[in-house]
Amino acid sequence: MPQTILFDDPKIRIQLLPFTYTRPVAGIRCGIHTLAEKWADRCHSTVSFQTEAYLATKYPEHTSGDNLYINGALCPDDHLTGIVKGLPHGNALVSDNGEVLAVRSHSAWKASDGTSGLSVVEYAEAFTMIRNVWDIFGQNGAQIKIDYERIASIRKSAGITDPFTHCYKPENVFVEEGAVIKASILNAENGPIYIGKNALIQEGSMIQGPFAIGENGVLAQGTKIRPNTTVGPSSKVGGEVSNCVVFGYSNKGHDGYLGNSVLGEWCNLGANTNNSNLKNDHTNVKLHSYATNMLADTGLIFCGLMMGDYSKAGISTMFNTGTVVGVSVNVFGAGFQNKHVPSFTWGGAAEGCMEYRFDKAVAVAKDTVSRRGIAFGQTEEDIMRVVFKNTRGQ
Template identity: 70%
Template sequence: MPAVILFDDPVLRTQLLPLTYTRPIAGIRCGIQTIAEKWAGCLNSTVSFQTEAYLSTKFTSIKTGDNLYINGGLCPDVELIKVINSLEIGAMLISEKDELLALRTDKSWQYSRETGQFNLLTYSKPFTLIRNVWDIFTFNGAQIKADFERITSNKKSIAISDPFTHCYNPDQIFVEEGAVIKASILNAENGPVYIGKNALIQEGSMVQGPFAIGESSVLAQGTKIRPNTTIGPFCKAGGEISNSILTAYSNKGHDGYLGNSVLGEWCNLGANTNNSNLKNDHSIVKLHSYATNQLENTGLTNCGLIMGDYSKAGISTMFNTGTIVGVSVNVFGGGFQQKHIPSFSWGGSAEGICEYRLQKAAAVAADTVGRRNVDFEETDRAILQAVFDLTQNQRNY
């Protein structure tokens, strides 16, 4: 069986910043699982990564004499798996738009669009490729449905014993071992509801599928979950959330609205933090591009907040339609925040912004991680150092 290596396409990686500052593309969560977890399950194999040098200590690459490289932004489906599994050594799979999807080789390979040594095969069927940050929430509902079907196949849900919880379309509600649900409404009429191991849904929560909540995560009392939302593992969620993803270990535990948004890991939104996801004139939302360093059209009328790892917002923070917040940002204060807040920034639009000193940012990150009994390792500190250096020219205060 070949070694499975999920590679970063450098163009896509730039388009997926700031989330890919701290993880390979395949570490992005879309649906119930990350892309890497999807491929590991579908291929019944461990996976490794080909990514930036500063990430490779944590996200290692394991190569053998038979290597199957798969685009890290590519989400598996039945037809795609069948074709990729059938690739012979020396074959390269591309899309009709000349996007590199997968290849198999008996050599070590670094990303390149040179195709001379490969037998080119064109994949003409539909597929899901995460190309832009807004694709993550745009595709999330469909990916929840696909992951739900695969994860729950041939498995039996734990029964919901609470007499005060009401379920609509219970056949599309799956509960893992140890989960607790109290006095809530779960509506799976328009899409499945997946409740992970040891998750807690507290009293008065109202959930509309497609929805997924990961291991040991919590929905606070009275939480309103609208469709196409994923709460990753070890998160705390509250208030109103719509078509959004909390990757893992992040908190939006209080009242406030989050819509058409993606939060990385170890993020925290203070009480009454809100984001706009629709402009008053209903025009197309523009989002900061790390590729062009300017605002670019998303093609969407609904687009909210994209926040990198370790970033936090103070109470009553207001995020404008189509806002990008980088890695390790502490944003607070009155009024709407600017639409791009660079990594390692401290402050807000009204108060002014200065650089968040690396030593202090790393100490806060270590404390944040430690509060969840997770080790903040030297590899994590080195990644923060690398991101700090990479983003220094963006911080023009």
């Protein structure tokens, strides 16, 4: 069996900042699982990563005499997986627009090598690639359905036992062992609903599928979940949420609206935090691009907040349509915040911003992580230090 290595396409990695500051591309969650988890499942093996040098200690690359390199931004499907796994040695699978999808090699290969010295096999079928941050929520509903079908095909749901919970189309609801659902409404008529192991759906929650909540996730009392939403493991969500992806270990525990948005890990939105996801003139939303340091046209009418890991927002914070918040930001104050809040920023648009002291940012991150019983060690601090240095003065 070959070593499966998920590589970062350099161009796509930049387009997926701020989320790829702290993880490989394949660490992004879309659907029920991360892209890495999807490929590990499809390949029936562990995976390793070819990513930035400063991430390699936490996300190492393991090679052998038989290596299968897969583009970490690819979402697997049955047909594509079969082609990738059957790729002969010395061959590169390439899309019709020149993107390298996979490489099979006896020796080490780097994404920067491209197809040099390899036989090129063109893949002309349709496929799903997470190329931009807005693709994360844009593809989320379809990916929930694909992930759900694989789970439901091999395992049996624990079912809903609460007599006060009402479910529309219960055959489209999968409940893992240990999950608790109390006096809620689950509507799976337009898409499946997945409830992870030991998740808690508190009283009065209303859920429209497609929806997924990971292991130990919580929906607070009276939460309103609109379609195409994923709440990652150990995250707590409340208020109204529509077409969003929360990677994991993040909190939006109170009332407030979050729409067409992506939150990284270890984020916290204070009570009554809201975001706009539609401009008043209904024109396309533009987002800050890390590739050009300018606004990029998403081609979307609906697009909300992109927030990197370890970032927090104070109570009643207002985020404008198409806002990008970097890593380890503490944003607060009156009025709408700036459409781009650089990493390691402390403050808000009205009050003014300053650099978040690195030692203070690390102390807060350590406390945030340790509260969940997870270690925040030197490796994580070193990653934050590189991000701090690389983003200073943005």
